[in-house]
Amino acid sequence: MIKKEGFDFCFDENACKTCKGKCCIGEGYVFLTDEDIENISGFLSLKKEEFLKLYTRKVNGRIALVDLVIKNEKRCVFLDDNYRCEIYPKRPKQCRDFPFWESLKDKNFGEIKKLCPGIVACS
Ligand code: SF4
Numbered sequence: 275m276i277k278k279e280g281f282d283f284c285f286d287e288n289a290c291k292t293c294k295g296k297c298c299i300g301e302g303y304v305f306l307t308d309e310d311i312e313n314i315s316g317f318l319s320l321k322k323e324e325f326l327k328l329y330t331r332k333v334n335g336r337i338a339l340v341d342l343v344i345k346n347e348k349r350c351v352f353l354d355d356n357y358r359c360e361i362y363p364k365r366p367k368q369c370r371d372f373p374f375w376e377s378l379k380d381k382n383f384g385e386i387k388k389l390c391p392g393i394v395a396c397s
Contacts, residue, residue, distance in 0.1 A: 277396055278374045283383060285373055289392030295357040297372050297390055298350040303338040306330065310366040311337065317364040339366070 276285040306314070315325035329351055330337050341348045352360045359365050368375075373393050378386050387393050 275394075275397070281374055281379060282396075283373070283386065283393050284396040285390075286392045286394045289390070289394075293357075293391050295349070295353050295359075297369070298353040298357075298359065299347060301348065303333050303336075304350060304366055304368055305333070306337045306339065307367050310364075313364040314361055314366070317361055 276287060278285075311322060311325065311330075314329075315322045318325060320328070326337070329340055331340050332338075340351050342351050343349075350359075352365075354360050359369070373386065373390055378389075383393075383395070
């Protein structure tokens with residue numbers, strides 16, 4: 275169970291074993307930091323420029339991962355068929371920080387619970 279100061283909920287990482295990548299599927303963007311770009315391109319043994327061309331796009335001036343649409347479902351390009359992240363050891367900061375995002379801090383618990391089965395009340 276992970277608790278983070280300033281957040282009213284906790285995260286049960288065991289939920290990831292059965293949830294089938296809910297946080298990697300659907301609407302939304304995975305924005306990358308400069309460090310993410312360095313880390314992921316290195317992990318994939320690609321030049322930074324190659325990585326950017328193959329796996330990213332610009333959204334409102336920021337760099338985000340591209341999505342795939344499979345069976346009408348929008349999903350992160352790095353989510354594999356078994357709902358595992360192919361770049362897990364170097365996944366973006368935004369993914370590592372989930373669900374402890376500033377934008378979720380003041381949301382109603384019932385509302386954020388719908389985003390992820392791992393979001394639980396702290397015991
Ligand atoms: S990079 Fe990995 S953890 Fe982040 S959304 Fe894509 S598949 Fe999920």
